[in-house]
Amino acid sequence: MTTMITLDDISKKYPxxxxxxxxxxxxxxxxxxxxxxxxxxxxxxxxxxxxxxxLVTPTSGNIFINGRNTSTLKTTELRREIGYVIQDAGxxxxxxxxQNIATVPQLLKWQSERIEERVDELLEMxxxxxxxxxxxxxxxxxxxxxxxxxxxxxLAADPDVILMDEPFGALDxxxxxxxxxxxxxxxxxxxxxxxxxxxxxxEALRMGDRIAVFGPDSxxxxxxxxxxxxTAPASPYVENFVGGDTTMRVLxxxxxxxxxxxxxxxxxxxxxxxxxxxxxxxxxxEVRDILVTDDRGRPQRWVLADALDDLSGTVSDLPGSVPVxxxxxxxxxxxxxxxxxxxxxxxxxxxxxxxxxxxxxxxLADVQRAIAESGVPPSEQVGERV
Amino acid sequence: xxxxxxxxxxxxxxxxRTRFPILVPILVVLILLGVAWYISAAQLDSVTARMLEPSxxxxxxxxxxxxxxxxxxxxxxxxxxxxxxxSRRWAKYLRTPLLAIGSAxxxxxxxxxIVLLALLVGTGTNTAIVAILxxxxxPLLRNTLVAIVSCPPSVTKAAAGMGMSGTQILMxxxxxxxxxVILAGWRTMLVLNVGTAAxxxxxxxxxxxxxxxxxxxxxxxxxxxxxxxxxxxxxLLIDWGASLLQRALTPRT
Numbered sequence: 154m155t156t157m158i159t160l161d162d163i164s165k166k167y168p169x170x171x172x173x174x175x176x177x178x179x180x181x182x183x184x185x186x187x188x189x190x191x192x193x194x195x196x197x198x199x200x201x202x203x204x205x206x207x208l209v210t211p212t213s214g215n216i217f218i219n220g221r222n223t224s225t226l227k228t229t230e231l232r233r234e235i236g237y238v239i240q241d242a243g244x245x246x247x248x249x250x251x252q253n254i255a256t257v258p259q260l261l262k263w264q265s266e267r268i269e270e271r272v273d274e275l276l277e278m279x280x281x282x283x284x285x286x287x288x289x290x291x292x293x294x295x296x297x298x299x300x301x302x303x304x305x306x307x308l309a310a311d312p313d314v315i316l317m318d319e320p321f322g323a324l325d326x327x328x329x330x331x332x333x334x335x336x337x338x339x340x341x342x343x344x345x346x347x348x349x350x351x352x353x354x355x356e357a358l359r360m361g362d363r364i365a366v367f368g369p370d371s372x373x374x375x376x377x378x379x380x381x382x383x384t385a386p387a388s389p390y391v392e393n394f395v396g397g398d399t400t401m402r403v404l405x406x407x408x409x410x411x412x413x414x415x416x417x418x419x420x421x422x423x424x425x426x427x428x429x430x431x432x433x434x435x436x437x438x439e440v441r442d443i444l445v446t447d448d449r450g451r452p453q454r455w456v457l458a459d460a461l462d463d464l465s466g467t468v469s470d471l472p473g474s475v476p477v478x479x480x481x482x483x484x485x486x487x488x489x490x491x492x493x494x495x496x497x498x499x500x501x502x503x504x505x506x507x508x509x510x511x512x513x514x515x516x517l518a519d520v521q522r523a524i525a526e527s528g529v530p531p532s533e534q535v536g537e538r539v
Numbered sequence: 540x541x542x543x544x545x546x547x548x549x550x551x552x553x554x555x556r557t558r559f560p561i562l563v564p565i566l567v568v569l570i571l572l573g574v575a576w577y578i579s580a581a582q583l584d585s586v587t588a589r590m591l592e593p594s595x596x597x598x599x600x601x602x603x604x605x606x607x608x609x610x611x612x613x614x615x616x617x618x619x620x621x622x623x624x625x626s627r628r629w630a631k632y633l634r635t636p637l638l639a640i641g642s643a644x645x646x647x648x649x650x651x652x653i654v655l656l657a658l659l660v661g662t663g664t665n666t667a668i669v670a671i672l673x674x675x676x677x678p679l680l681r682n683t684l685v686a687i688v689s690c691p692p693s694v695t696k697a698a699a700g701m702g703m704s705g706t707q708i709l710m711x712x713x714x715x716x717x718x719x720v721i722l723a724g725w726r727t728m729l730v731l732n733v734g735t736a737a738x739x740x741x742x743x744x745x746x747x748x749x750x751x752x753x754x755x756x757x758x759x760x761x762x763x764x765x766x767x768x769x770x771x772x773x774x775l776l777i778d779w780g781a782s783l784l785q786r787a788l789t790p791r792t
Contacts, residue, residue, distance in 0.1 A: 233701065
């Protein structure tokens with residue numbers, strides 16, 4: 154990993170205020186990572202972000218991007234190399250969607266055909282049909298669509314670094330969730346170096362590769378991965394800020410996988426529909442519940458071990474129940490929710506891949522084991538509050 | 540969704556294009572026809588006839604138009620850059636005192652300014668133009684300033700954050716967004732100029748006001764009325780033209 158952005162002993166003191174807004178801050182952002190600056194309002198996280206593109210000039214200290222000291226560059230040129238997304242998008246109301254997205258390419262004097270191509274490409278990227286949205290005015294868009302245009306505009310000149318200041322903060326929770334997952338998927342393709350400011354702990358846990366928690370005195374209390382932040386908060390302040398609900402948050406960070414994380418996967422026995430029942434009895438020495446699949450391996454029904462006594466027909470003739478499916482890669486939190494809402498003593502869900510084929514199984518015991526191995530302190534597991 | 544959007548689009552473009560204001564030009568044409576009919580048909584004595592001679596009326600109208608035109612052009616050339624300068628961050632502390640002076644100046648009666656200035660620098664068309672312009676500067680100056688400083692901060696911040704220079708932000712964002720407010724100030728200026736130009740005759744600068752003035756002095760009521768009607772028509776016509784320009788220049792948002 155190489156370092157993309159270095160903040161070297163940065164301070165900012167506004168004239169007339171007693172306390173510095175940011176004090177002796179040191180921070181390194183790796184190439185391709187998303188670093189979240191998290192903290193309450195007034196903690197200096199936005200000031201820190203704005204010092205990176207020099208909307209705010211540091212009182213002391215240096216900032217390096219890609220090894221270049223930003224104070225030696227022309228500010229306008231520096232900013233054209235950095236994507237910038239702010240809350241409620243800040244689109245130009247008198248310019249069309251396409252003109253808004255074209256802002257930086259125009260400043261960089263690209264050829265107009267190249268700009269047009271790039272605009273369409275970006276609109277596709279943020280899931281807005283170019284033909285429909287290109288010539289709309291910002292006032293003709295919903296809040297979520299405006300923010301998508303804001304993201305597209307920041308990506309226009311393909312900058313290495315993107316600064317995002319509470320980009321989804323003004324959206325309703327459902328739209329925010331959609332945009333977060335879309336942005337995560339986008340980031341998987343484009344691998345930008347992102348500095349992301351938020352005061353929302355759940356957003357931070359979701360978006361960040363690493364999270365810097367700002368304390369009230371404008372210093373970083375802890376800089377860590379989301380998982381470490383929850384399971385090993387460095388101070389009571391961080392613990393308090395991250396809040397309770399530790400177990401569920403840990404589960405929210407874990408992905409469902411059909412490997413040793415869910416041992417039930419090894420025990421699952423699948424049989425293609427139409428297989429004669431007596432063949433199963435010979436094949437398996439021990440009688441277990443079986444999962445009947447179609448010819449492409451997609452789950453159809455659970456058949457309980459007891460029902461396998463009837464050896465006359467095929468598995469398709471036996472009584473069974475419809476399996477609950479969970480796609481690999483979805484969060485353990487969702488999976489646990491699904492398991493808990495299932496009837497029966499020992500609920501179990503089928504893990505499928507993106508084509509819907511069975512690749513494993515998940516039970517509540519697997520979920521508990523995963524929590525235990527994540528390192529959440531045991532007292533938290535039963536939800537005790539001290 | 541798409542049909543809704545299409546409907547709302549159609550709605551805005553309809554409200555944009557219909558309601559073309561035709562009332563004012565019709566009214567003005569009727570007034571002018573009435574005046575022309577009166578001049579040609581009525582039994583006028585020689586004094587009245589000389590004053591209402593078409594060549595004389597046209598000359599007065601021409602003087603009037605020139606005074607309005609010159610004072611407006613000079614006013615825009617001064618007030619617009621001044622408003623822009625005052626909107627800059629370093630001029631923050633100049634704003635309040637300058638606007639206060641401007642408001643006080645506007646509170647003075649225009650007739651006072653015109654006569655005072657004539658006493659100071661002498662009579663004539665140029666003095667009238669300057670006096671009229673001093674009186675009407677404030678609306679445009681203030682609206683230009685307000686238009687720029689009230690640009691949404693998120694928009695200017697985004698513009699700066701993307702690497703626009705101060706001038707680029709001004710030319711590409713602040714001024715285009717402020718066009719409706721700036722044009723409203725300009726229109727106020729224009730209407731004030733047309734009205735005050737009727738007083739130019741007091742310091743020997745002519746204009747349609749001189750019809751009213753000499754009509755009064757010679758006791759010819761019909762000349763006074765015709766002078767007033769022509770001044771009013773002129774003002775209506777100018778305001779109508781300005782409203783059209785305002786419509787055409789206001790950006791779609």
